[in-house]
Amino acid sequence: xxxxxxxxxxxxxxxxxxxxxxxxxxxxxxxxxxxxxxxxxxxxxxxxxxxxxxxxxxxxxxxxxxxxxxxxxxxxxxxxxxxxxxxxxxxxxxxxxxxxxxxxxxxxxxxxxxxxxxxxxxxxxxxxxxxxxxxxxxxxxxxxxxxxxxxxxxxxxxxxxxxxxxxxxxxxxxxxxxxxxxxxxxxxxxxxxxxxxxxxxxxxxxxxxxxxxxxxxxxxxxxxxxxxxxxxxxxxxxxxxxxxxxxxxxxxxxxxxxxxxxxxxxxxxxxxxxxxxxxxxxxxxxxxxxxxxxxxxxxxxxxxxxxxxxxxxxxxxxxxxxxxxxxxxxxxxxxxxxxxxxxxxxxxxxxxxxxxxxxxxxxxxxxxxxxxxxxxxxxxxxxxxxxxxxxxxxxxxxxxxxxxxxxxxxxxxxxxxxxxxxxxxxxxxxxxxxxxxxxxxxxxxxxxxxxxx
Numbered sequence: 001x002x003x004x005x006x007x008x009x010x011x012x013x014x015x016x017x018x019x020x021x022x023x024x025x026x027x028x029x030x031x032x033x034x035x036x037x038x039x040x041x042x043x044x045x046x047x048x049x050x051x052x053x054x055x056x057x058x059x060x061x062x063x064x065x066x067x068x069x070x071x072x073x074x075x076x077x078x079x080x081x082x083x084x085x086x087x088x089x090x091x092x093x094x095x096x097x098x099x100x101x102x103x104x105x106x107x108x109x110x111x112x113x114x115x116x117x118x119x120x121x122x123x124x125x126x127x128x129x130x131x132x133x134x135x136x137x138x139x140x141x142x143x144x145x146x147x148x149x150x151x152x153x154x155x156x157x158x159x160x161x162x163x164x165x166x167x168x169x170x171x172x173x174x175x176x177x178x179x180x181x182x183x184x185x186x187x188x189x190x191x192x193x194x195x196x197x198x199x200x201x202x203x204x205x206x207x208x209x210x211x212x213x214x215x216x217x218x219x220x221x222x223x224x225x226x227x228x229x230x231x232x233x234x235x236x237x238x239x240x241x242x243x244x245x246x247x248x249x250x251x252x253x254x255x256x257x258x259x260x261x262x263x264x265x266x267x268x269x270x271x272x273x274x275x276x277x278x279x280x281x282x283x284x285x286x287x288x289x290x291x292x293x294x295x296x297x298x299x300x301x302x303x304x305x306x307x308x309x310x311x312x313x314x315x316x317x318x319x320x321x322x323x324x325x326x327x328x329x330x331x332x333x334x335x336x337x338x339x340x341x342x343x344x345x346x347x348x349x350x351x352x353x354x355x356x357x358x359x360x361x362x363x364x365x366x367x368x369x370x371x372x373x374x375x376x377x378x379x380x381x382x383x384x385x386x387x388x389x390x391x392x393x394x395x396x397x398x399x400x401x402x403x404x405x406x407x408x409x410x411x412x413x414x415x416x417x418x419x420x421x422x423x424x425x426x427x428x429x430x431x432x433x434x435x436x437x438x439x440x441x442x443x444x445x446x447x448x449x450x451x452x453x
Contacts, residue, residue: 020089027445028090031437032066034133034444039125040065043118048110063102064110066095071107072434073441075411078104116321116425120339123433126440127316127343135314135443141340141348142311143357144401145329146408148321148428149304149415150289155282157267158219161226162199163284164260165192167252168229174249175236182239186232195225223267230260255284288421290326304416307428308332309408310340311401316439317408318343319432321425330359337369347371352398355379407435 022029041061048059063085070091071081084091085101092101130136153159169192175183202218205211233256245253259281266277282289282303292302305325310318320336327335337347350373351366358379366374374385375394384391405413412431416424442449 022090022093025445026090027441027449028094030444031441032094034129034440035069036125036129037062037065040122043121044114047114047118059110060096062096064107067101067107068111068114069433069437070094072430073437075434078108081107111426112423114426115422116429119426119429119433120319123319123429123436124339124343126433126436127312127318130314130316130436130440130443131344133443135440136312136316138344138346138348139313140350140352140397141318142398142401143308143333143336143351143353144311144398144405145306145308145332145356146405146413147292147294147302147304148307148413148424149302150283150286150421150424151416151418152283152286152289152303155280155291155303157263157270158199158202158222160263160281160284161222161267164226164256164263165195165199165229167256168233171233171249171252171256172236174246175240180236180239183236186236190229190232195222198222198225220271223264223271226260227264230256230264233257233260251285259284285419286421286424288325288424292326305425307413308336309401309405309432310336311404314439314443315400315404316436317404317432319408319413319429321428329353329356331361333357333362334365337365341369349373350375350394352376352394354398358382404435408432411435 044061044065067081067085070076070084071078076084082101082104085095085097086092091097095101127136169187169190172183172187176187198218198221202215202222205214205218233253237253237257263281263284266280269275269277280291282291288305289303290305292304292306293300294302296302305321306327306329308320308322308327308329310320312318318340320332320339322332322335333353340348347369348371351371352375353362355377357376362376363374363385366376373390373394375390375398376385377395377398378384386394408431411434412427416427418424418427438449
């Protein structure tokens with residue numbers, strides 16, 4: 001093998017201006033011509049100005065929508081998005097960038113003002129495009145459910161009480177530094193170091209009968225002490241409710257004055273009745289969280305919201321989250337079919353689901369819209385509603401939904417990294433948009449795209 005060293009000292013500064021030609025059949029160019037930008041703009045504008053006036057500098061809606069789509073497609077970080085929109089020519093053409101792109105923080109603000117309903121409608125519009133081009137259709141709908149885990153630690157009453165005590169200390173310390181004599185007095189009334197030692201003694205108690213009894217005593221003691229601390233915060237809240245506070249202190253004040261009392265009431269219910277109270281508080285900051293048991297080995301309980309995934313022809317997906325956080329599989333089909341009719345004008349010819357979806361409500365919902373083949377796996381000794389020769393085909397087809405769920409988990413539907421319930425729901429819908437964009441780019445492209453799946 002010979003070596004060419006003629007360009008080892010390439011004159012970089014003399015070649016800063018370079019002409020780049022992007023081919024017409026580049027997959028981003030073809031995809032940009034297929035996306036319904038006008039529909040996306042109407043949906044986004046309704047969100048952007050929901051609670052705001054149209055004033056100030058004009059927003060380049062195509063640039064922001066294109067950036068949102070590209071970030072969903074490639075899962076770029078915000079800084080990678082800014083870099084690519086400045087120096088990656090196909091991405092610049094895709095977003096209609098003519099000068100310098102915005103700072104990465106501008107895309108974060110835009111994304112934060114969109115709702116999960118808007119992203120879901122983005123997905124619906126994309127599925128309509130794929131249907132018109134013949135890449136998907138109404139031949140079948142394979143259905144399954146999964147859990148989108150919330151961004152919370154494993155719920156523990158003692159851990160949440162400890163967090164409430166720390167937040168209370170933080171609030172009172174902040175107010176005392178600002179010159180509040182009452183806050184200074186309340187700080188001295190509480191033995192903070194003693195409370196901290198009590199929490200530690202609970203966690204490090206021996207795993208024995210005596211250790212269990214000790215934990216019970218500490219648990220009841222800390223419930224009383226936490227209630228006393230929250231009473232001090234309640235007294236301060238009456239004084240400072242009309243004052244401007246830092247955003248983090250204001251957030252902690254909400255946790256201590258609203259969520260904390262409800263949690264302690266449920267803890268007292270547990271101490272008295274030896275059972276968990278209904279509508280249990282599982283987190284101080286996340287409200288839309290339920291304890292869901294899917295019967296998995298190693299993870300008997302998951303904390304989040306139930307998400308339903310529908311597999312369409314061509315491996316396109318329709319993601320559906322019920323109005324209730326922990327909607328049961330046996331009561332989900334009617335709401336799913338309502339959203340299905342928003343995309344397609346006719347029902348699916350065939351539908352499949354596992355035993356969890358076998359219920360009178362789901363079967364009646366399927367029959368009422370005229371689905372020809374209902375391939376839901378029956379429970380107990382009941383018979384299938386399809387011919388015996390089609391059972392194996394239906395089961396094999398339904399098992400492919402698991403692979404799609406794995407893809408969606410990688411694209412944002414796994415354990416959430418978002419801090420609010422709204423953004424967690426948005427990430428769930430965005431994962432479906434990401435997968436469908438990948439499928440459409442693959443189908444429109446002349447060459448295979450490995451990342452498209």
